Amino acid sequence: MKQTLDIVPLTSWFDTDEAPLIIAGPCSAETEEQLVATAHLLANTGKVNVLRAGIWKPRTRPGEFEGIGSIGLQWLRRAKEETGLPITTEVATAKHVEEALAAGVDILWVGARSTANPFTVQEIADALRGVDVPVMVKNPVNPDLSLWLGALERVNRAGIKKLAAIHRGFSSYEKTSFRNEPMWDIAIQLKTLVPDLPVINDPSHICGNRELIPYIAQKAFDMDMQGLIIESHIDPAVAWTDAKQQVTPQALYDLLANLTFRHAKSDDPIFEDKLAQLRVDIDKLDDQIIKILSDRMRIVEKIGEYKRDNNVTILQVSRWDEIIHKRTNVAQALKLDKDFTVKLLELIHNESIRKQNEIMNTKPVAEA
The missing domain is CATH 3.20.20.70 (Aldolase class I)
Structure with a gap:
């Protein structure tokens, strides 16, 4: 705001x-x-x-x-x-x-x-x-x-x-x-x-x-x-x-x-049109990313329910290590920065932990 x-x-x-x-x-x-x-x-x-x-x-x-x-x-x-x-x-x-x-x-x-x-x-x-x-x-x-x-x-x-x-x-x-x-x-x-x-x-x-x-x-x-x-x-x-x-x-x-001072905007209409189109492409990809994250969190919720019903802990260290290893390898192959990838995965993982923790502290529907 x-x-x-x-x-x-x-x-x-x-x-x-x-x-x-x-x-x-x-x-x-x-x-x-x-x-x-x-x-x-x-x-x-x-x-x-x-x-x-x-x-x-x-x-x-x-x-x-x-x-x-x-x-x-x-x-x-x-x-x-x-x-x-x-x-x-x-x-x-x-x-x-x-x-x-x-x-x-x-x-x-x-x-x-x-x-x-x-x-x-x-x-x-x-x-x-x-x-x-x-x-x-x-x-x-x-x-x-x-x-x-x-x-x-x-x-x-x-x-x-x-x-x-x-x-x-x-x-x-x-x-x-x-x-x-x-x-x-x-x-x-x-x-x-x-x-x-x-x-x-x-x-x-x-x-x-x-x-x-x-x-x-x-x-x-x-x-x-x-x-x-x-x-x-x-x-x-x-x-x-x-x-x-x-x-x-x-x-x-x-x-x-030796410094280059850059302008916040360009007066060139061709530049602005091209930039606007590229931003449209970015917006479409951002929407897809948000949709994929939403789909992922729905699966996370199912995992949380399954762990709760079987009395299994939320944190599975070996699984987290596996995610970090596999995803960073894929990211590097796609020329994504490793540090960026790890930070992104940590954010997603922390939100997954939060969601599963909420589920762990609620009773199954059958017992409610």
Whole structure:
């Protein structure tokens, strides 16, 4: 079910065209020289729309660098004056909001840890009442779409119409190549629920290392995201925070120059006609899939009744192993991805277990 947010287009934030919004700058403002020098190099690329820098840094453990503090706002302001770039920083308290706005910060963002706490988001939202400033809300640390949407709603209800989401990936117990799992499906769900909401991708925090950033950045554009927020430092090797995921301004220029920005729609009527026909074919196959699944579940119900009547357990591990082995072999022969096949089979199996469990807890018709 679609959600309604009272928001304005991303292009109305500044005098921009429909090109993607590129936000870049160091993870942390460390020194005035570091921040201003980085800002000039980023401005010189001609590809950066907004300068970012962390002033207050929420850290997992005490004793780590927690940001330079309020003095960094003056450095950001100087960078803005010298380069002409609008500036943005993270806020986590009402005091942060007040200080950032007083310093002329053009865009605020709510971090992942803050998004996870409705009390914190509400405090920030209350501090924003009566203010016309763009706000970006990062997804929460854990994969919870409701928390993300709820944070956006709280900020929107405070009167903020220049609103965007930042997709920065989610924490996962499973260790992979990424610092935070992209879990694109959650970002897609958000875009589906709120079609007019701009979504900015944060490949730096998803990747955790600079080598993977081009891959994620391109995928973000392919997924119809409206911009990127990338960490860039004049000398990443000596950065005080997140050194591995920051890129130099020159590397950022090269990265952006090699990305392909795709349009959500085509103006070519021939293309649209062909796409429409292909979608009709997809719809027919989807209908067949749903019908086959329905037929399968009816057989599952009969199996459940038979197991119940013969006092046999629902779960048959050997049978499940057999299904996984046979079906994945068939799927690979048909050039279907193995991981996709296993996930699909698991969904079907879980629903089969649920149906059989319902049947197990009902009496046969003859005994009712």
